[in-house]
Amino acid sequence: MNSAGTVGRDERIRLFCALELPGEAVDRLAAWQQEAFAGADVRVLPREHLHVTLAFLGHRPSGELPAIVDALRDAGRGAEQPLLTARRYRETRSVGMLVLEDAEERATHLAVDLQDRLERLGVYEPERRRWLPHLSVIRFRRAPKLSPELPDLGPIAPSEAAVFISRLRPTGAQYEVIENVALGG
Numbered sequence: 001m002n003s004a005g006t007v008g009r010d011e012r013i014r015l016f017c018a019l020e021l022p023g024e025a026v027d028r029l030a031a032w033q034q035e036a037f038a039g040a041d042v043r044v045l046p047r048e049h050l051h052v053t054l055a056f057l058g059h060r061p062s063g064e065l066p067a068i069v070d071a072l073r074d075a076g077r078g079a080e081q082p083l084l085t086a087r088r089y090r091e092t093r094s095v096g097m098l099v100l101e102d103a104e105e106r107a108t109h110l111a112v113d114l115q116d117r118l119e120r121l122g123v124y125e126p127e128r129r130r131w132l133p134h135l136s137v138i139r140f141r142r143a144p145k146l147s148p149e150l151p152d153l154g155p156i157a158p159s160e161a162a163v164f165i166s167r168l169r170p171t172g173a174q175y176e177v178i179e180n181v182a183l184g185g
Helices: 023-036 062-077 103-121
Strands: 012-020 051-061 084-091 095-102 134-139 160-169 172-182
Touching: 012 062, 012 103, 012 172, 023 134, 051 062, 051 103, 051 134, 051 160, 062 103, 062 160, 062 172, 084 103, 095 103
Parallel strands: none
Antiparallel strands: 012 051, 012 160, 084 095, 095 134, 160 172
8 A cells, every 4th residue: 555654544534446447448538528528617537537436435544444455355356357338428416427337247246345345344334326337527516418429438347446545635636546456366
């Protein structure tokens, strides 16, 4: 772990676990974002923010970090590599996202397994709704009600998941990978 040593055990840090996307998928997504949202009153998310969140933990004491990494490592060890494709574009009150098709529900199985492990540790409170594989691509103050054509991404096959720290800044969140975990191994 590269960040745990820079904070005290009781310091609270904002954490989430996510699938990391292959570089070529991030390149295609970033190019699509620039074209699809040119001129729109939105904030295009930077390429380092393109990931598929498995579990958002919020602010946690940094002393819990080793157990969280272990939970991700254990869940990742038993996971098969997901195959994700863009299914539709959707807007919530503050985010535009690509909803993803999860072939054979491999990402879903990983997310549910990880969330169960984290809940047993007492570091995660399950959401009421079913987990939805998606990529947030823009943020906005007022829903722009866009309907961009879907990007031609082909299947995206993440091979790693990671624990991220999210540092809130006036310019937006800054994400840093704390530890990567290979899937299936």
